[in-house]
Amino acid sequence: MHIRSKDLSKIGYTNNQTRSLAITILSKHYKHQSKQEALDLLTQIKNNPTKYETHEFLSKIALQFLDKKEDKHFTAYDLLSEPQPVKTFGNKFIETSAKQQMDIALRLPITAKGALMPDAHAGYGLPIGGVLAVKNAVIPYGIGVDIGCRMAMTIFEANERALTQYSYQCKMALKEGTHFGMEGGLETKQSHDILDSQVFNEIPFIKQLQGKAARQLGSSGSGNHFVEWGIIELQEQNNLNVKAGKYVALLSHSGSRGLGSNIAMHYFQKAMDVCKLPNHAKQLAWLDLNTELGMEYWLAMNLAGDYAKACHDVIHKNLAKQTGFKPIIKVENHHNFAWKEMVDCEEMIVHRKGATPAKLGELGIIPGSMIHPGYLVSGKGNEAAINSASHGAGRAMSRSKAKQMNTVSGMKKLLIEHGVTLIGGSTEEAPNAYKDIEQVMRNQSDLVNVEGIFYPKIVRMNKE
Secondary structure, three states, X not given: OOOOHHHHHHOOOOOHHHHHHHHHHHHHXXXXXXXXXXXXXXXXXXXXXXXXXXXXXOHHHHHHHHOOOOOOOOEEOOOOOOOOOEEEOOHHHOOHHHHHHHHHHXXXXXXXXXXXXXXXXXXXXXXXXXXXXXXOEEOHHHHOOOOOOEEEEEEEOOOHHHHHHOHHHHHHHHHHHOOOOOOOOOOOOXXXXXXXXXXXXXXXXXXXXXXXXXXXXXXXXXOOOEEEEEEEEEOOOOOOOOOOEEEEEEEEEEOOHHHHHHHHHHHHHHHHHHEEOOHHHHHHOOEEOOOHHHHHHHHHHHHHHHHHHHHHHHHHHHHHHHHOOOEEEEEEEEOEEEEEEEXXXXXXXXXXXXXXXXXXXXXXXXXXXXXXXXXXXXEOOOHHHOOEEEOOOOEOOOHHHHHHHOOHHHHHHHHHHOOOEEEOOOHHHOHHHEOOHHHHHHOOOOOEEEEEEEEEEEEEEOOO
């Protein structure tokens, strides 16, 4: 890693003292990172210094930006003494920290009501599995860093035997037609109409992300993101109007990549600048949609959501072409997003952070794990849940704990027992890192109908 002052100037480190401090700390504590990784980290610190203000090493850099805020055009808010109403599903299976985070969100003066899904666990700002309806405002961390994180499933005409017969082609398609990791993209340049969106030209900050969006189009990132082949067993009289039976299906889970994360961090910091909350609630800072800044974020958020969809479009198109399977139908849904919806006869901004939209008849996908089944569902339109459902099984333990508790050999044994082939992957995403999907589904029987059950067979993930 060799970072020069001009490299730092390009990312907004214009003060000599700050540049010197950054180079010293990185050289001492992050010397094994690549130059690009180091610059990305410094950019994150600049855009979101509050996230790093208590960090063992990086706090010194973060304080350089926290101390230099000169914009005094902000409004300070107090929290409500009592929380707004909330409905919790699967209450006894949800950790206390997630409920405490939800309680803070329910005390925001803009909040109308909330719901907590049965896969909920603690996150940043709003808990994962949290649904929050607010009045004419949007909370960047009520949506999350991976804006528009999304599920997509294509069901093909091929039957169960075809997956066995063409397993080699399916594996090669996953290896050659997908890309995982924080950086990079597919070897062949991809195209999609999303790259021509006018939003790239309307917002200068977004314009500088267009090149990265083009490079990462059709890729999947890291963490719990995946692309997998499996068998979908459709129920009788399903809402898809597809004959009941077993079909080959392709299921993908990923979001808006670097475009979305940069948008999230940029506007979260902007929200923190204009919306001052008590320290324990500051991650829930919001942007008023009557302001230029609020509408700018709304445009950017929707662009990120459309970009996430475009990535799935590319993945499914490419893999269908490589295998020759003929698509019958595609089902997809966001689960990190905000929508304008009617709630209790009033238009609200509904934030679903790790929650699936589940209006009456609305189709969605709720995955399990790399060995456990996922569910293709239709919503029941439960108003107490703000027309929502879980976005998966939900984590039962952190990634670091999962890494400590699991071994590669033990995970391989589980995969063999369930007849699943894993390409990439790590013990951080081991099946026991997640809650029992069957229990989660039982706890939301009032929220969704099951239209089909998906069984993973060939799974592709990032290798940590």
